[in-house]
Amino acid sequence: MAKKNYENVEKITELLTDNKLGGLQKRILSTEKNLSDIIKKLTVLEVEKAEKETAQAELLRIEAEKAELEAQTAEKQREEEPAKKTEEPAPETNAEEKPKKKKETKKAETVEEKPVEERTVVAPKVEEKIEVSSVQEQPVAPKVEEKKKEEVKPAEKPAQAGPRAPRYFVNGKAQEGPVPKSVDAPSSNSRPRQQTNKPFAPKTERSDRTAQGTQNRAPRVNAGGVAPAPIVQKDNSKAFSAPAKKKTFEKTYVEKKPVSKRALIKQQGMTVEDFDEDKSGYRKLRTPKKAKKQEIPTIKIEHAVVTTQDIPLKVLSEKLGVSAVEITKRLFKEGIMKGINDSIDYDNAALMAADMGIDLEYKPEKTAEDILQDTIVEEDTSKLVTRAPVVTVMGHVDHGKTSLLDRIRATSVTSGEAGGITQSIGAYTVTAKGKQITFIDTPGHAAFTSMRARGAQVTDIVILVVAADDGIMPQTVEAINHAKAANVPIIVAMNKMDKHEVNPDRVRQELIEYELVPEEWGGDTMLVPVSAKTGMGIDELLDAVNLVAEMQELKANPDRQAKGTIIEAKLDKGKGPVASIIVQSGTLKTGDNILSGTTMGRVRAMFDDKGRAVKSAGPSVAVSVLGFEEVPNAGDSVMAVDQALMKQVQEERKNKARESMIKEQSRVTLDDVFAQVEEGKMKNLNLIVKGDVQGSVEAVKQSLEKLSNEEVKVKVIHSAAGAINESDVMLAESANAIIIGFNVRPDTKAKKLAESSKVDVRSYRIIYELLDDMELALKGMLAPKLREILTGKCEVRQTFNITGAGTIAGCYVTDGKIVRGGKLRIYREDIMICEGGVKQLKRFKDDVKEVNYGFECGCSIDGFDAIRIGDIIECYITEEIKA
Numbered sequence: 001m002a003k004k005n006y007e008n009v010e011k012i013t014e015l016l017t018d019n020k021l022g023g024l025q026k027r028i029l030s031t032e033k034n035l036s037d038i039i040k041k042l043t044v045l046e047v048e049k050a051e052k053e054t055a056q057a058e059l060l061r062i063e064a065e066k067a068e069l070e071a072q073t074a075e076k077q078r079e080e081e082p083a084k085k086t087e088e089p090a091p092e093t094n095a096e097e098k099p100k101k102k103k104e105t106k107k108a109e110t111v112e113e114k115p116v117e118e119r120t121v122v123a124p125k126v127e128e129k130i131e132v133s134s135v136q137e138q139p140v141a142p143k144v145e146e147k148k149k150e151e152v153k154p155a156e157k158p159a160q161a162g163p164r165a166p167r168y169f170v171n172g173k174a175q176e177g178p179v180p181k182s183v184d185a186p187s188s189n190s191r192p193r194q195q196t197n198k199p200f201a202p203k204t205e206r207s208d209r210t211a212q213g214t215q216n217r218a219p220r221v222n223a224g225g226v227a228p229a230p231i232v233q234k235d236n237s238k239a240f241s242a243p244a245k246k247k248t249f250e251k252t253y254v255e256k257k258p259v260s261k262r263a264l265i266k267q268q269g270m271t272v273e274d275f276d277e278d279k280s281g282y283r284k285l286r287t288p289k290k291a292k293k294q295e296i297p298t299i300k301i302e303h304a305v306v307t308t309q310d311i312p313l314k315v316l317s318e319k320l321g322v323s324a325v326e327i328t329k330r331l332f333k334e335g336i337m338k339g340i341n342d343s344i345d346y347d348n349a350a351l352m353a354a355d356m357g358i359d360l361e362y363k364p365e366k367t368a369e370d371i372l373q374d375t376i377v378e379e380d381t382s383k384l385v386t387r388a389p390v391v392t393v394m395g396h397v398d399h400g401k402t403s404l405l406d407r408i409r410a411t412s413v414t415s416g417e418a419g420g421i422t423q424s425i426g427a428y429t430v431t432a433k434g435k436q437i438t439f440i441d442t443p444g445h446a447a448f449t450s451m452r453a454r455g456a457q458v459t460d461i462v463i464l465v466v467a468a469d470d471g472i473m474p475q476t477v478e479a480i481n482h483a484k485a486a487n488v489p490i491i492v493a494m495n496k497m498d499k500h501e502v503n504p505d506r507v508r509q510e511l512i513e514y515e516l517v518p519e520e521w522g523g524d525t526m527l528v529p530v531s532a533k534t535g536m537g538i539d540e541l542l543d544a545v546n547l548v549a550e551m552q553e554l555k556a557n558p559d560r561q562a563k564g565t566i567i568e569a570k571l572d573k574g575k576g577p578v579a580s581i582i583v584q585s586g587t588l589k590t591g592d593n594i595l596s597g598t599t600m601g602r603v604r605a606m607f608d609d610k611g612r613a614v615k616s617a618g619p620s621v622a623v624s625v626l627g628f629e630e631v632p633n634a635g636d637s638v639m640a641v642d643q644a645l646m647k648q649v650q651e652e653r654k655n656k657a658r659e660s661m662i663k664e665q666s667r668v669t670l671d672d673v674f675a676q677v678e679e680g681k682m683k684n685l686n687l688i689v690k691g692d693v694q695g696s697v698e699a700v701k702q703s704l705e706k707l708s709n710e711e712v713k714v715k716v717i718h719s720a721a722g723a724i725n726e727s728d729v730m731l732a733e734s735a736n737a738i739i740i741g742f743n744v745r746p747d748t749k750a751k752k753l754a755e756s757s758k759v760d761v762r763s764y765r766i767i768y769e770l771l772d773d774m775e776l777a778l779k780g781m782l783a784p785k786l787r788e789i790l791t792g793k794c795e796v797r798q799t800f801n802i803t804g805a806g807t808i809a810g811c812y813v814t815d816g817k818i819v820r821g822g823k824l825r826i827y828r829e830d831i832m833i834c835e836g837g838v839k840q841l842k843r844f845k846d847d848v849k850e851v852n853y854g855f856e857c858g859c860s861i862d863g864f865d866a867i868r869i870g871d872i873i874e875c876y877i878t879e880e881i882k883a
Contacts, residue, residue, distance in 0.1 A: 368648035387556040388436035388620040389549035395465035396473035400495040403532035427622030428609040468502035472510040498531040556619035562588035562640040570693040571722035577628040592640040601628035686737035689719040792816025807865040827872040837862040
């Protein structure tokens, strides 16, 4: 009961969360202390009760042994007298002494018999040891024994070598000493006398038999009138000592026959307790000894070390040397509700440890990620060599970035771009004036913000392309901010200088607003007027790039393991995952183990910007790499590492990502709950986005999610790089989603499955068209405000019943026009009887879109055949009122 109450107190303590209930908490703690004291007292009482029961059992056992010893003593006394009668007298030395010896023997017997009858056994106390020989050591006739010694001197022997007293058995138990008078003959249940197979001899013949048996040995001392030999004393101090070795004698068949416990009880009238007591004489009773509780010395902890910021309570209990329950109680007092399976942060753990007088130190273990970062930081300065600069071309859309890069590369890439705009990052290595330069072309559209940010992070120099006729535009400002955030020098290329309506001074003035002061105006920003169309200023731009690169002193170690950044990644149908990588340090070789994020692989092949296979790529070289297990994320760093370390780092990163995902899912507030409840009223547009490269997929996904409004929520349930496959169609069917493909199309199987399951699959090559269509789709999902526009009226003048087509009304247009896509209202006697759409509209046998005033036509109404001559049909269309 006390234990149950203790558990209830524990539960109440865990349920209390209000910090203001301090008084109630104190009462609970005091009650808990009282209960613990009661439990201790109950434990002491139970131990005392067990000890009393053990003492009572021991007392009962001793009393049983005492009763058994008393019975044995009585049986011995009863059997001693018959034994004396059977004993034979010693050989007569003189005929004259015979009658005298007989008289003396009779006197000795009377003296011997008298004390036997008068003996009484006093029960010993429980505390005293019981000795079997205590009753038998009372000699009855010591004087007679002296007479025997005087009269029969030749038979005198030392006491220790004297003959044993006669043995007899009562109820199957061996007894020693004189046989009492009451026992004239052995009973049927007692053990028989020795030599029972010999015929009984009369008293007169015993002297002859005795004389025959004593020819070769000394005469017996207990002959004739001599008193029986003294009883040999036994050391019975031990209550459970084994019995003395019995005399050897022949047993009868009945005695040799094995007897069961039940039969033995029936024969001798014994009880189960007697049988167990008899058996206990042969085996020592083992009383379980209470193991002594070893007192474990308490060690005071003064300093503890933890290796993680989030510490499980079980780990903290081991560190502090207290139970996890005690820690939860302490946290509860501080207003922190935690279970024993939860974790707490290091700060709260350190405060609690300080209250206990323990210094808790945070010392993180060196993980595989730390080892990897150490290898990256280590750099041998003696092996550093000059590397080529990485230049990123940035600017607003259609300002001529790709055309300028094409002029530098002397190739034409723009013609191959969809709609004339760059869709993904392209990295190219060119040789200009004997020096290598790696260029990265980034998209200028607003949707590709993340791609421009990645380009700024891996670059050494930014070429900001500004159209001389347009000036600074929104994406130009964004490019400036990315370059400043990456602390990268900016070279402004003022493009389209071949046009007549350009205004260079306006561009310079706008640049000053963003802290880009040209050198000719006293600033430190290099501004180069160029024309991608005519090639004007290209050489000056390359000279400016080389000058800035020399000022930066760009160096790298080509002899170490490679480290770079993934510019773009995609899933090629024939090659698998393909990643465009800029090597920033070291040399990437075919066969290297590479790791990027949680994706690892082995370099199977590498191709340069012209599609040629290469075996290695040094610093500042852009290559396409094959061999990743999955498509890596664009913008992640990539490293060549040992295989064992690579697997450890991958496992740690996966575990970290899994933990962060669980934490994000577990962060639920009341606002989130209410939002989820109200989400049932919100219309959702589920989308699946697939693209040719990972960067384009991210851009499309971010742009689509920005189209959400208060009434419609755009939800991208899945996005990946690669072609549209069957699994995408099945997911769209189950989630009622639309599949958006950017620069990818569904394969044959996916196309057939989409047609059969009626899944809407749309493919786009230009992001403008994609966003415009999505905006229209979202407007269709809104509840728009509509207005009716009356287009015309007609009168029914004839009806025709046509099999398969229903009733056709022959009409004459009296006002306006009848439109095929319009809606109709049928009036009969100025009462509207039906409303429906135009099912068919014909003039003579030809289908027409509309019939104007003054013309006849045939019209069938959708869902209505009961039309009559004279009915008036009114045609109207609905139009959305734009906000």
